[in-house]
Amino acid sequence: MSDKKWQPGKKDAVFAAVVIAVIVLLVLGSSERTTKPTPDDAVHRTAISHETCMQCHGADGVRPQPLGHASSTQCFQCHTQPKGWLGVAK
C-alpha cells in the first residue's frame, strides 16, 4: 500500500475546466432560446399567409426581421401562433 496522498495534477485541472465550460455553455444556451411569440392581436390573428406577414416583416416593412433572420416561411415553427389565429391550424 502506498502512503502517497492524492494531489490534483495538471490533467485533473484540465478535466475540471472542461466540465465547468460545458455546464456554463448549457446554461447560457438554454436561456437564449426565447423566440418571441407572434402577438395575439387583430393584425396577427387575421394575417394568414406568408406574403401578408412579409408585407410588414420584410426588409421594407414597418417591422423588418433582423439581419440574418431565418429565411423559412414557417413562421409559427419558431414564433408561437396567436391563440385565435384564423388560418388553418398546422
Ligand code: HEC
Ligand atoms: C400590418 C402589419 C403586420 C402584419 C401583416 C404582420 N405583422 Fe407581425 N408585427 C407587426 C408589428 C408592427 C409588430 C410589433 C409591434 C407589436 O407587437 O404588435 C409585430 C410583431 C411581430 C412579432 C413579435 C416580434 C416583435 O417584433 O415584437 C412576431 C413574431 C410577428 N410579428 C410575426 C408575424 C407573423 C408570423 C405574421 C403573419 C402571420 C405577421 N407578424 C404579420 C406588424 C405586422
Ligand code: HEC
Ligand atoms: C427558425 C426559427 C424562426 C423562423 C422559422 C422564423 N423566425 Fe422570426 N425570429 C427568430 C429568432 C430566433 C428571432 C430573434 C430573437 C427573438 O425573436 O427573440 C426572430 C426575430 C423576428 C422578428 C423581430 C423581433 C424583434 O424583436 O424585433 C420578427 C418581426 C420576426 N422574427 C418575424 C418572423 C416572420 C414573419 C417569420 C415567417 C416568415 C419568422 N419570423 C420565422 C426565429 C425564427
